[in-house]
Amino acid sequence: MPDIRPHLLRGVRPLGGEPVDILLADGLVAAIGADLRAPEGTTVVDAGGLIALPGLVDLHTHLREPGREDAETVESGSRSAAMGGYTAVHAMANTDPVADTAGVVEQVWRLGREAGYCDVRPVGAVTVGLAGRRLSEIGAMADSAARVRVFSDDGICVSDALLMRRALEYVKAFDGVIAQHAQEPRLTEGAQMNEGCVSDRLGLPGWPAVAEEAIIARDCLLAQHVGSRLHVCHVSTRGSVDIIRWAKARGCEVTAEVTPHHLLLTDDLVESYDPVYKVNPPLRTADDVQALREGLADGTIDVVATDHAPHPKEAKETEWSTAAMGMVGLETALAVVQKAMVDTGLLTWEQVAERMSATPARIGRVTGHGRPLAVGEPANVVLYDPAAPVGVDGAAMVTKSSNTPFGGMTLPGRVRATFLRGAPTVLEGKIQ
Amino acid sequence: MHARKPAGGSEPADTSPVPGTRAVLDGSEINRALTRIAHEVLERTKGGRDVTLLGIPSRGVPLARRLAERIELVENLTVPHGSLDVTMYRDDLRSAPVRTLKRTEIPAGGLDDRVVVLVDDVLFSGRTVRAALDALNDLGRPRAVQLAVLVDRGHRELPIRADYVGKNLPTSLRESVTVRLDETDGDDAVLLGPARPRPGTTEGKDV
């Protein structure tokens, strides 16, 4: 049973501003002010020094259920999300079976409700079986109890230009969005890492930046032509940022996300041949990281999305080329964003809230999330301590998997508490 | 192998060029000892006709060359001489960092039916000579093998003795014997000093 007692957050700094008290009651923000009185039965949380942000919303999460419950389940993944300060996540469609029917998306949605750690919003597959040949029953998924609004073949690019055009057009009927995994397939056959100096030295087949940029350019032009919304998943190169900036300037309705790992890590880490650094799109160069940070700061890139991709140990304890691609990221996302964007002066906490909560909720058409911290709004809140350095340890994480690329690194802060509609899912840094 | 060449060039042979050590043989004494050994080799090998001199690197090699030169002076006889690196046959390889190989040069004509005289600077535990005997075994079948050393400092660990000795030098295990030769070190001297730490070996010479 969720803890539905009122919670008084004493001395908290909303969006990093001046300390106030915030009272959460009946699932809503009940009061904000100095020295609030705690009604009978209220749990008082000493939040001195902590920053309050609206509950985070992830547009890009792999929960692995159904099919790969050894890596993650909806329950373990949503617990992990809560630990990272998330109150809503979008569960990607590349499960087994693929989330390409109303039945599968409803199952995932229901599992999320039963777990109760955050709102799980299923993403529907664009094409049947992610095979890229014909559209899945997008309308049925949109009309289902899961009310799917984001569609993606993530992991695989919708590379057929005509199919992509149809998908972009079709989702207009219910205000949906296509989230594209931009990867030209022929240019990336057998690709193992970013193509450049490091791949050439290591003898690993390269994943050239142009394979991402060419698809993004095409899709932006297509989306503008048919007047649809396009969302670009995990942008990873300077060229992609330039193209999206150009597309936005000419009026294309495109949004884009960047992952925390692409904001912090570079491809020279692959020199260790440790597949914990293997991810798709791959880690790029320091120049790309700089461009991504600038793009996120100036709004070219709209949101940070985790691309949380859990894998069992054996999928990573192999030689590089046979290892699975992907990294877990829910529990480290906010701290990585602080390190890469806030501590570097590129973003304020208010802008972090916009890019990790308000904007992703708007793109995914998620109601009740990403709202301002104001009286009467849903009590979805995360309390974050920006001055609590923590050594990252994959084994100690809540997620079922441990494939974090930040293991051994010290990140500057940690989530102290997460509230989902007033009920704590995380309190004192521990899952409830 | 560290060449311990003193700064400032040659010094008188009766004072030690290495601080903390004292000279027990100077250049002329080394000369006399080698001349005597050359005579003894000729006597014991009945004119030295079948003799092949094999120096054990590093300092055994110039000593073998000097012996060959002296024999040639005395008897007008060219004695084949070469070098025999015993590194790969040592019994203490695994107790020290990997050692650099030295040259093995077997004179033309080989070793079969020759009287091989092994030449080394210091005889101590006998383990180097044991390794040399093993190495010889893989190179041919000499008629006889003899051993010539400049200094015998005692403390044998194997049943091995020298046939020709330049100087018997009773030592303590807390001492070290250092042979310096013009060819390798810039001057000739035998020095006695405090033992140097030498992990995993009791050998009294550089290896």
Added chain:
Amino acid sequence: MRHLLSAGDLSRDEAVLVLDTAAELALVGDRSVKKLPTLRGRTVVNLFYEDSTRTRTSFELAAKRLSADVVNFSAKGSSVSKGESLKDTALTLQAMGADGVVIRHSASGAAHRLAGWVDGSVLNAGDGTHEHPTQALLDAYTMRSRLGRLEGLRVAVVGDILHSRVARSNVLLLTTLGAHVTLVAPPTLLPVSVHTWPCEVSYDLDAVLPKTDVVMMLRVQAERMHDSFFPSVREYSRGYGMHGERLARMPEDAIVMHPGPMVRGMEISAEVADSPRCTVTEQVANGVSLRMAVLYLLLGGS
């Protein structure tokens, strides 16, 4: 030196030490007893995930000449082919007490991974399209013994640079040893960042040959043609194959090398392959001494 994973790990002094040690050990091959007791009681495992009888035999002979116990653990016919992971295989070898593991694997970086899982020394005998350090060492050894030096030597490496572990190791090692390397290939068979490598690049073999002391021909797989790396075998051969006329355009004492196995008629003509200026069999012979040197330097000490 604990492992030999990349030719780039060797300093100039270390590389010269390997070559000098190999030169001493080469003499063992001329003796009646071609064996040294040095690695008696040590176990060397040849872990070969790719068929390579030549390289495996060379390592096996080298280890046996040093009296090591040699176990050949090949992917075919073992638990490896039943899907055992590299890590589990590594732990098995570890439990069996392998002092050294010689690994050949189709995945770049496999030797690096293995080095993280076993206590013994790991010797990279070719990992994917990454490196093949002992091949580069024996190539350098062959050049030095033929031409007397490496410093300032002009070496052209010709062929499928992109997919060649031999080329990568040679560029690193020869640069360390002071030689000047020029890579010669059609642009499709060169890595995109080749301009950042410490060597020259040319698309024109004929222009390079007169200024070359050593030309090293790499094997070109005909399959590359199907992936459009070049239009046809004939066109490749015309541009980048080594034949008698081209050999004549090189300096008089220049040599032609090939890591083998050669594709006669593709990258090298029979006339050149059989010429005394072609060092292919010499390279094979030198391979044994060189690998003895590496095994001794890795396993001979404490």
